[in-house]
Amino acid sequence: MSHSTILERYHQMFSTDKEFSQRANQFFPDGVTHDSRHTHPFPIYIDHAQGSKKWGVNGKEFIDYWSGHGALLLGHNPPRIVEAVTNQMQRGTHYGACHPLELEWADLIINLIPSAEKIRFTSSGTEATLMAVRLSRIFTGRNKVLKFAGHYHGWHDAIIPGANPPYDMLIPGVLSPETTLISPPNDIDVVENYLMNDSDIACVILEPTGASFGEIPTNGEFLTQLRNLTREYGVVLIFDEVITGFRVSPGGAQGYYDVDPDLTTLAKIMAGGLPGGAVAGKTEIVDLISIEKHPKSKKMPHPGTFNANPLSAAAGIQMLKIAQTGQPQTEANQVAKILRHGINQIFDQHGLDWACYGEFSGFKILLGHGDKTLPAVDFDAYQCHYRRLKGASNPDLVKTLRCGLLLNGIDMTSGGGMTTAVHTETDIQQTISAFDQTIQEMKLEDLIN
Numbered sequence: 385m386s387h388s389t390i391l392e393r394y395h396q397m398f399s400t401d402k403e404f405s406q407r408a409n410q411f412f413p414d415g416v417t418h419d420s421r422h423t424h425p426f427p428i429y430i431d432h433a434q435g436s437k438k439w440g441v442n443g444k445e446f447i448d449y450w451s452g453h454g455a456l457l458l459g460h461n462p463p464r465i466v467e468a469v470t471n472q473m474q475r476g477t478h479y480g481a482c483h484p485l486e487l488e489w490a491d492l493i494i495n496l497i498p499s500a501e502k503i504r505f506t507s508s509g510t511e512a513t514l515m516a517v518r519l520s521r522i523f524t525g526r527n528k529v530l531k532f533a534g535h536y537h538g539w540h541d542a543i544i545p546g547a548n549p550p551y552d553m554l555i556p557g558v559l560s561p562e563t564t565l566i567s568p569p570n571d572i573d574v575v576e577n578y579l580m581n582d583s584d585i586a587c588v589i590l591e592p593t594g595a596s597f598g599e600i601p602t603n604g605e606f607l608t609q610l611r612n613l614t615r616e617y618g619v620v621l622i623f624d625e626v627i628t629g630f631r632v633s634p635g636g637a638q639g640y641y642d643v644d645p646d647l648t649t650l651a652k653i654m655a656g657g658l659p660g661g662a663v664a665g666k667t668e669i670v671d672l673i674s675i676e677k678h679p680k681s682k683k684m685p686h687p688g689t690f691n692a693n694p695l696s697a698a699a700g701i702q703m704l705k706i707a708q709t710g711q712p713q714t715e716a717n718q719v720a721k722i723l724r725h726g727i728n729q730i731f732d733q734h735g736l737d738w739a740c741y742g743e744f745s746g747f748k749i750l751l752g753h754g755d756k757t758l759p760a761v762d763f764d765a766y767q768c769h770y771r772r773l774k775g776a777s778n779p780d781l782v783k784t785l786r787c788g789l790l791l792n793g794i795d796m797t798s799g800g801g802m803t804t805a806v807h808t809e810t811d812i813q814q815t816i817s818a819f820d821q822t823i824q825e826m827k828l829e830d831l832i833n
């Protein structure tokens with residue numbers, strides 16, 4: 385009797401999810417509400433979550449490495465955040481007015497983020513980078529944005545080009561794509577060349593630990609070089625700390641590497657697992673939003689129904705009060721390190737040219753780095769060409785691995801995941817075993833050898 389395949393078992397195990405997805409296909413493009421939730425043959429549906437776990441609609445338990453797209457440094461439903469949000473619900477969800485919590489929230493952020501002098505809240509990370517780019521244009525009187533291949537900053541016109549491979553593709557519907565310049569990551573000479581030859585560059589924006597939280601890693605030396613160059617050419621330097629903010633350290637990547645940008649974009653952890661974002665930075669730039677300081681011809685308009693929403697403020701304050709101790713980052717980093725090492729040992733035991741890499745609380749999975757003689761534990765993403773990192777895994781293997789891991793109780797993105805302070809060593813050992821089990825199943829199906 386032949387063994388059923390991973391895909392067959394997936395259809396069987398997740399039959400209720402399949403029914404949901406068939407309904408979803410009638411409502412949403414691809415049946416999903418975020419591009420990265422698109423899953424082959426269909427996504428799973430989650431009923432509830434707690435700590436490091438979540439449970440599907442058929443009751444199956446998963447160890448969760450999505451971690452709320454990075455927003456959940458403390459796992460699902462940390463008691464202090466639940467209590468604060470529940471209390472706030474009784475007091476009102478939207479005052480259409482200023483409120484004391486926005487002051488406490490801003491105070492915490494300005495104290496934690498080294499370069500933050502003044503702040504403006506938004507509803508998302510995309511809105512934050514939109515604001516940072518526009519402020520840079522007004523401040524410098526220039527038009528262009530210089531960004532790096534693979535770096536993701538949300539989906540508005542100025543910064544979506546070049547976010548995913550192939551990095552030079554025109555994005556349909558994007559206006560004036562020529563105002564976005566895409567540089568290869570980590571090459572300071574190319575950046576200097578751009579800045580020397582184009583006097584219309586308003587800002588340089590990057591994810592300070594590299595594209596997609598280190599999928600194409602960047603180190604502190606490059607950040608220092610960028611800081612020096614942008615200062616020399618009068619270009620605004622924006623650190624997009626939507627993921628790294630409060631995850632890499634209480635002061636974000638800028639605190640960790642001791643490099644101060646002009647503007648910082650924030651979201652995710654900042655809002656305690658609820659929607660929210662912000663731009664923080666130099667007073668003279670952020671104040672371009674001020675109607676009292678600037679004539680209408682120079683002021684940047686900025687309304688936004690949910691800016692500094694009281695529920696998000698209540699959650700964000702509790703999150704940041706815990707994050708400022710540095711303890712959750714240390715814990716999340718520790719388990720991520722053990723996880724990366726354990727997964728690599730499994731890859732090596734199976735003789736695969738796969739690697740698990742990353743820094744801080746991230747882990748990235750690359751299926752097919754091309755050198756079977758190189759032990760996965762020795763794989764160094766810094767030495768790898770960027771085109772062979774982000775999105776470079778064999779797509780068919782990614783799909784099957786993902787389904788296999790879900791069957792074995794692990795939910796991560798197609799490229800890896802993030803840990804939180806509440807992932808335990810037991811979670812990590814279960815995850816490593818799930819990789820081992822799934823690889824054995826893939827071998828049985830002759831998908832890999």
Ligand SMILES: Cc1ncc(COP(=O)(O)O)c(C=O)c1O
Binds near residue numbers: 453508511651661
């Ligand atoms: C570095 C970075 N910047 C910006 C964004 C966009 O944030 P949002 O999804 O809140 O619009 C993201 C989202 O994943 C991100 O990772």
